[in-house]
Amino acid sequence: MPTYKTQTRKMLLDYLQSHADETLSASIISKALPEISVSAVYRNLAALEKEGLLAAVREAGGRERYYRFTAAEQCRRHLHLSCKKCGRTFHLGEAQTEALVESIAALDNFAVDRSSTVLYGICENCRCTRDK
């Protein structure tokens, strides 16, 4: 779809790459990049999603989508963990993911979709830093 290599597109990708471990919403990205118009942000995110460079999370039913940068395709094979405190994303091992998905498929007859599922909780770092 993207036929041109525009400045805007590059800036967006740069930003996404430097925040690869976070799950961001379009509006957050838009605010972080004031030099890009909101419409351009939304349109580019949608395009990147189609290309597979970006994974949209929690699309069903709502408007608000969260994007996760998936530089390579490796991220399609495993599940992601998202810290509710710091927002950082962690990656579940492939073997572990496989076991989890298999288990649910076998016992519950439910096919878990790796790319649209995110497990929420608290990461090691935030749990130790009890400076609440």
Add this chain to the structure above:
Amino acid sequence: MPTYKTQTRKMLLDYLQSHADETLSASIISKALPEISVSAVYRNLAALEKEGLLAAVREAGGRERYYRFTAAEQCRRHLHLSCKKCGRTFHLGEAQTEALVESIAALDNFAVDRSSTVLYGICENCRCTRDK
């Protein structure tokens, strides 16, 4: 918090009970119950959430919240599976949930939050009915 038993409140609960297996957003509920004002819907949902009768899903960062009816408290102990096709919710067994959470806690040092996590995928029913 809710000191009065109002008509509105009753209608809302009736609706939620008859859709206990679905994860609904406030606006969807609001549209399904035109006789209740939107503000009343939002305020009651928020109140029900505080009471623990309703579980809010995916609150972090966004505005849009999805509610799941949790008649009892039993739902806090296990994870939920949500079908991307029919929207129905399924419940993972307690033992299975425990194993999953434990495994991630042990291997990744990440504390999965049962109530805010939902696994997305396709349910048995929708997978068999391949009438795309």
Add this chain to the structure above:
DNA sequence: CTAGTTGCAAAGAGTTTGCATGGCG
């Protein structure tokens, strides 16, 4: 009667779209 609730309307926030302008190739 008193306080919790409701409905309406207005205000915010996020997302989408049309259209003229600008820039990649």
Add this chain to the structure above:
DNA sequence: CGCCATGCAAACTCTTTGCAACTAG
């Protein structure tokens, strides 16, 4: 130069809040 992409502004949708009217207890 032609077409895609951008920016701006308007239109929408969802959610929140203030306030007066209503009502359960």
